[in-house]
Amino acid sequence: xRHLMSPLDFSxxxxxxxxxxxxxxxxxxxxxxxxxxxRILATLxxxxxxxxxxxxxxxxxxxxxxxxxxxxxxxSSAAKGxxxxxxxxxxxxxxxxxxxxxxxxxxxxxxxxxxxxxxxNAGDGGHQHPTQTLTDMxxxxxxxxxLNHLKIGLCGDLKFGRTVHxxxxxxxxxxxxxxxxxxxxxxxxxxxxxxxxxxAKGVSYEEVxxxxxxxxxxxxxxxxxxxRERFFNEEDYVRLKDFYIxxxxxxxxxxxxxxxxxxxxxxxxxxVEVDSDPRAAYFRQVQYxxxxxxxxxxTLLEVNV
Amino acid sequence: MGVLNVGRxxxxxVLDHIxxxxxxxxxxxxxxxxxxxxxxxxxNARSSKMGKKDIMKIECSLDYIDLDVLGYIDHxxxxxxxxxxEIVEKRTLTLxxxxxxxxxxxxxxxxxxxxQELNHVFVxxxxxxxxxxxxxxxxxxxxK
Numbered sequence: 363x364r365h366l367m368s369p370l371d372f373s374x375x376x377x378x379x380x381x382x383x384x385x386x387x388x389x390x391x392x393x394x395x396x397x398x399x400x401r402i403l404a405t406l407x408x409x410x411x412x413x414x415x416x417x418x419x420x421x422x423x424x425x426x427x428x429x430x431x432x433x434x435x436x437x438s439s440a441a442k443g444x445x446x447x448x449x450x451x452x453x454x455x456x457x458x459x460x461x462x463x464x465x466x467x468x469x470x471x472x473x474x475x476x477x478x479x480x481x482x483n484a485g486d487g488g489h490q491h492p493t494q495t496l497t498d499m500x501x502x503x504x505x506x507x508x509l510n511h512l513k514i515g516l517c518g519d520l521k522f523g524r525t526v527h528x529x530x531x532x533x534x535x536x537x538x539x540x541x542x543x544x545x546x547x548x549x550x551x552x553x554x555x556x557x558x559x560x561x562a563k564g565v566s567y568e569e570v571x572x573x574x575x576x577x578x579x580x581x582x583x584x585x586x587x588x589x590r591e592r593f594f595n596e597e598d599y600v601r602l603k604d605f606y607i608x609x610x611x612x613x614x615x616x617x618x619x620x621x622x623x624x625x626x627x628x629x630x631x632x633x634v635e636v637d638s639d640p641r642a643a644y645f646r647q648v649q650y651x652x653x654x655x656x657x658x659x660x661t662l663l664e665v666n667v
Numbered sequence: 668m669g670v671l672n673v674g675r676x677x678x679x680x681v682l683d684h685i686x687x688x689x690x691x692x693x694x695x696x697x698x699x700x701x702x703x704x705x706x707x708x709x710x711n712a713r714s715s716k717m718g719k720k721d722i723m724k725i726e727c728s729l730d731y732i733d734l735d736v737l738g739y740i741d742h743x744x745x746x747x748x749x750x751x752x753e754i755v756e757k758r759t760l761t762l763x764x765x766x767x768x769x770x771x772x773x774x775x776x777x778x779x780x781x782x783q784e785l786n787h788v789f790v791x792x793x794x795x796x797x798x799x800x801x802x803x804x805x806x807x808x809x810x811k
Contacts, residue, residue, distance in 0.1 A: 445782050445783045446778065446782055447782065447783075447785075464778070465776070466776060466777065466778040466780070466781060466782075467774065467776050467777050467778060467803065467804035467805075467806075468777055468778040468779070468801070468802070468803020468804045468805075469778040469782075469803075471778075471802070471803050472778050472782055472785060472803065486778075487776045487804075488776065489776075489804055489805065554807075558793075
């Protein structure tokens, strides 16, 4: 029995297979509409995350399965002090597969050690959120046709953003990938990513402060939110915040094939005027999130169609 | 150089080349206080290689000792196994790939901070730099 804790749990070949399956689901949804009939997905969300939970539920329902679960710790047995290990042992009797979101890092791994059913990490604190990374990768591969030979700009909060770290870790396994990190000084990529991942693998990258300076050279622009509370002082926030807001004016500097991705929710870092631009891919990304979760459920349940 | 002799061991082992001052830490981690055998600790012995070193003489079978713990604390320690007053074997240590309940994860956001009776497990992720990370949250453990 397999679980998914980190995007690196799958080899590049296994990821290719998973994404091929997701693309087949995209093309032939009817073929997959009943393949999980009689199966149950448990969504164990110890902290609220409406979008991720609904994406998982939609994925299982579109496969013909059913869902049960809870959406915050207060309404679960955790409020009575039950351990994660005990909860998953119980859930293993109720469901065939589960997706777990927990504010404590490593909670899904603890669950996977005693679980009778496959466990999917649906986000554990600031640690991992593998299905977001799989979503990002499927979006890029589907819309660009490949995951090699790409110059990827990551913009915004690169220090605390786990989706960014996770995506970098996953993409350095492909050929001819380079990164451009666009962030204020305070929110630059952490040293361990620079040393242990990028330098260790000989991946080329540059770090800049202004999006305008580099947007013209990018194949992918991955936007994240810059939060006011991350800055040391108000002055810097005011000085820098507009650098990290994507609008029509900045999009004019970008190439015709550049794609804009965002893990969502967006607050104000992408102006709504960009939404109608054909290069804005963040809502299609949400759709790919459902396809990749459908493919993941099928893979972990070992359902062959 | 004079030889310090704190009683001979008929059967047991000697931990040599311990970094000076660290023998009490090893005593604690190896749970030697729970063993009913002779233990001699020599602090700050002169060493041509290290300047100063600690030495421990323990009169029991090596089977009672967790070599992974010892390897984690200091893999430069050498073990001389003694039988009938003679050194019959010299052993060197390696960094263990996994250590359980020797060090604790200090990350307050880690599941180990709340889950009942969960082992604290650390994995060797970079043998060159001797980096251990928590199995659950992957936080790096910093030796003091």
